[in-house]
Amino acid sequence: MRALVAAAVAVGWIVPSSAAPPAGAAACSGCHAASTRVATPVARLAGRDPADIVKAMREFREGARPATVMDRIAKGFTDEEVQAIAAWYAGKR
Amino acid sequence: MNRREFLNSALAASTAMFAPAVIGQAAPRVVVVGGGFAGASCARALRNAGPRIAVTLVEASATFTACPFSNAVIAGLRELSAQQFTYERLIADGISLVRATASAIDAQARQVTLADGTRLPYDRLVLAPGIDIRWDALPGYGESVAERMPHAWKAGEQTLLLRRQLESMEDGGLVVISAPANPFRCPPGPYERASLIAHYLKARKPRSKLIVLDAKDAFSKQRLFQNAWTELYAGLLEWIPLSKGGKVISVDAATNTLATDFGRHRAAVANVIPPQKAGRIAEAAGVADRSGWCPVDPASFESKLQPGIHVIGDAAIAGAMPKSAFAANAQAKVCAEAMAVLLNGGVPSAPKMINTCYSLVSPDYGISVAGVYRPADGQLTEVPGSGGVSPVDAPRATRALEAAMAEGWFRTITGEVFG
Numbered sequence: 001m002r003a004l005v006a007a008a009v010a011v012g013w014i015v016p017s018s019a020a021p022p023a024g025a026a027a028c029s030g031c032h033a034a035s036t037r038v039a040t041p042v043a044r045l046a047g048r049d050p051a052d053i054v055k056a057m058r059e060f061r062e063g064a065r066p067a068t069v070m071d072r073i074a075k076g077f078t079d080e081e082v083q084a085i086a087a088w089y090a091g092k093r
Numbered sequence: 094m095n096r097r098e099f100l101n102s103a104l105a106a107s108t109a110m111f112a113p114a115v116i117g118q119a120a121p122r123v124v125v126v127g128g129g130f131a132g133a134s135c136a137r138a139l140r141n142a143g144p145r146i147a148v149t150l151v152e153a154s155a156t157f158t159a160c161p162f163s164n165a166v167i168a169g170l171r172e173l174s175a176q177q178f179t180y181e182r183l184i185a186d187g188i189s190l191v192r193a194t195a196s197a198i199d200a201q202a203r204q205v206t207l208a209d210g211t212r213l214p215y216d217r218l219v220l221a222p223g224i225d226i227r228w229d230a231l232p233g234y235g236e237s238v239a240e241r242m243p244h245a246w247k248a249g250e251q252t253l254l255l256r257r258q259l260e261s262m263e264d265g266g267l268v269v270i271s272a273p274a275n276p277f278r279c280p281p282g283p284y285e286r287a288s289l290i291a292h293y294l295k296a297r298k299p300r301s302k303l304i305v306l307d308a309k310d311a312f313s314k315q316r317l318f319q320n321a322w323t324e325l326y327a328g329l330l331e332w333i334p335l336s337k338g339g340k341v342i343s344v345d346a347a348t349n350t351l352a353t354d355f356g357r358h359r360a361a362v363a364n365v366i367p368p369q370k371a372g373r374i375a376e377a378a379g380v381a382d383r384s385g386w387c388p389v390d391p392a393s394f395e396s397k398l399q400p401g402i403h404v405i406g407d408a409a410i411a412g413a414m415p416k417s418a419f420a421a422n423a424q425a426k427v428c429a430e431a432m433a434v435l436l437n438g439g440v441p442s443a444p445k446m447i448n449t450c451y452s453l454v455s456p457d458y459g460i461s462v463a464g465v466y467r468p469a470d471g472q473l474t475e476v477p478g479s480g481g482v483s484p485v486d487a488p489r490a491t492r493a494l495e496a497a498m499a500e501g502w503f504r505t506i507t508g509e510v511f512g
Contacts, residue, residue, distance in 0.1 A: 020142070020433075023467075026426035027447035029509065030419050031502050038508035041501040068483070068495050069449050069463045076465025076479030081445065 022084035024077060034092050047093055050086035057082045120147045121436045124205050124215040126195045126374055128152030128180060130159070131406025131421035132221030134510050136188045138429035143436065149189040149213060151205065155179065157511065160279065161418050162503055163248040167256045168289035170456055176248055178511035198378035200399040217432050220380060220387070221406045221425070222372025223247075224278045224416075227385065230368040232343040241346045242363040245286075246278060258362045259290065264298040266361030269351055271341040273368045274308040276386065278407050278416045281313040281462070283366055285452040288318065291326040292455045304358060305332045306351060307339040313415070314452060314462055314482050321454040341365070371408035378402060386410045391468035393431035393441045394424055403428050412473030414466050420448045422506055443468050445476075451499030459495030 025034075032045040045053060059065035060074035067074075077085070123146050125136045136150045157178045165171040180190050191213070197206040198218065205213040226244060228235050234242070245255040259268070268290060272283035287305045294301045303326075311334075312318075322330050333339035338355025345352070350359045370376075370385030380387045380396040387404040388397040391412060396402045405428050406421035414420045423446040431441035449463045464480035466473045483495060 020430055021426070023443065024445040024447070024465075026138075026430070027423040027445070029426070030422050030447065031449065031505055033505050033509055035509070038505055038512060040505040040508070041497060042505055068491065068498055069461050072463045072479060072481045073447055073449070073465060074479075076447070076476040077445070 021088055022081065024081055025085045025088045028085060028089075032089070034089070036093055045086075045089040045092075048086075048089060050083070050090045053086035053089060054079075054082055057086075120145045121216045122147045122149070122214060123217050123219065123432060123436075124149045124151060124213050125219040125221060126151045126205065127221035127223060127372065127406070128154070128157055128190075129221060129223050129406065129421065130418040130506070130510060131223070131425050132219065133157065133180070133183060134422045134425035135219050135221060135405060135429050136183060137186060137510060138426045139432065140186050140188065142429045143433035146433065146436065147189070148187070149191055149215075150180070150183065151191045151193055151195050151207070151213070152180065153192065153194045155192065158248040158252075159418070159503075159507065160246075160248045160282075162499075163245070163252045164282070164286040164289045165453065165456075166248075166252050167245060167259065167286065168293040169256060169260070170289065170292075173249075173253060176252075178507055180511070182512060195374050196377070198374065198402070200379060200402060203401060216401075216436060218378075218402045219428060219432075220372075220375055220378060220402060220404045220408065221421070222374045223407045224369040225372050227368045227370050231341065231365070233346065234344050234365055234367055238344065238346040239365075242344060242349065242365045244365055244367055246282075246366050246369070255362070255364055259293060262298065262301070262361045265300040266298065266302075267358070268294070268301065268303045268362045268364070269358050269360040270303070270305045270364045270366065271344075271351055272305060272307045272309065272312070272366055274340075276416065277366070277369050279450075280415050280417075281318075281450055281452045283307075284312055284314070284318045285454070286364070287330060287332070288321065288326070288452070288454040291322070291330040295326060295329055299329075301329070301361075303330045305330070305339075306341050306353060306358065307332060307334050308341070309339075310334045310336050313450075314460055316485055317460040317483055318452070318454065320485065321458060321460070325455055325458070371404075375404065375408050380404050381408075382410075384410070391471065391473045392427075392443055393435065394428040395431075395435075403432065412466070413464065413475045414446065414448055414473050415450065415464075417448055417450050418506065419450060419502070420446070422510065423447060446473070449502065451495060451502060453496055453499060454492075457496050458489070458492040459497070459499045460492065461495055461498075 060070040159176045193207040196208045243255045245251040375381040394403045405424040407416040427444040446466045451461045460483045462482045465476040
């Protein structure tokens with residue numbers, strides 16, 4: 001089955017430009033732009049070391065880091081989801 | 094080249110815009126109707142999700158006027174031009190922009206018909222029509238009455254009309270806002286508007302009064318708003334809930350009066366925020382149910398009533414997700430990814446979405462509500478233990494920071510979608 005899916009992607013007429021964003025990442029980019037082109041006072045995540053993002057999210061969830069909305073949002077994500085989102089942002093420029 | 098040859102080549106070129114010639118399989122075609130936060134975000138996200146997808150955006154206006162922060166325009170804190178964006182960058186991304194109104198959808202033939210009769214074929218269709226006012230829902234109200242008693246619930250001329258009415262009102266005048274029952278676009282919007290108008294009155298016309306007549310007994314961020322009103326606008330702003338006779342049952346444009354079961358309020362300035370429904374094309378396409386809104390699959394935003402048509406943004410019934418620009422943008426990106434997967438014969442994975450809505454109680458006093466959502470039992474549901482509103486006991490420094498974050502969010506989202 002996996003081979004079949006891989007083959008379908010290989011010959012598929014839609015060639016993804018990059019890996020599809022993991023669950024949640026698309027919504028993070030509502031505030032944290034996925035491109036470094038956008039100028040904003042909100043913390044930049046694009047191109048950031050994933051370990052920084054994972055650490056920050058864990059601290060937000062535990063209330064160990066000052067927050068406005070991120071303490072409330074971090075509680076909605078698992079460690080695995082945060083790791084995937086952090087890796088996705090690391091690849092953005 | 095003679096005239097006929099020229100016309101033929103021009104025709105071929107214009108056709109090519111809608112259906113790029115591709116050797117081998119034809120590129121899939123997605124048509125997006127509506128160029129607001131939902132539609133424009135989706136068109137742009139589709140360029141990333143499936144670069145071979147031919148994306149056409151149907152939008153009648155050359156300029157988009159954003160609703161978030163338009164309450165600041167009403168209160169004279171911001172110019173309308175700061176709310177306006179064009180589609181140039183979307184065109185540069187390879188999106189075909191068709192400046193037209195979609196008048197009909199044939200879900201069987203998979204075609205959009207434009208007002209001039211042109212037909213656009215599609216493999217998948219996205220409807221992002223936002224809201225329409227239910228003109229027949231409030232006796233005495235109607236399209237022409239809105240020129241006297243503005244709703245200002247679609248940003249643009251209505252926003253400026255309400256601002257001018259406030260500016261020309263004499264000190265000591267009565268301003269009345271009527272807020273509708275749920276669901277409606279931007280749940281905290283009427284209360285942010287009341288706050289910023291109160292801010293304007295306090296500074297410029299301090300003998301005036303503002304009454305909010307509400308068809309509900311509870312509203313978004315209620316405790317935060319009410320605490321701030323006591324702190325900032327005591328004696329100036331009064332909220333009358335449903336149970337105290339707040340529901341407006343009719344209006345009279347001739348006397349600028351709003352009537353409830355308990356009495357009549359003759360206003361110097363009347364802002365009627367009427368009941369709403371999904372934008373008109375949703376009904377024409379058969380994707381709206383009897384509520385006037387559009388039921389959708391929570392993972393793909395495909396209509397539950399018409400296969401091949403996706404509905405995103407304010408028009409959709411998105412479970413616990415509110416009708417906000419932030420939610421529209423998040424749904425648009427999820428929908429784009431899901432369509433790319435579906436067009437490739439796959440099954441979309443379960444999404445996770447966020448909403449964050451900031452409201453300004455005064456220019457340097459911001460409050461927020463946030464939520465994290467995922468599909469559960471066929472609808473979008475809040476992830477337990479996440480989300481919520483700003484702390485009730487936060488210091489003013491936090492409120493100022495949230496006001497700055499609100500501005501930051503607006504810059505990010507409009508930069509992402511239109512920049």
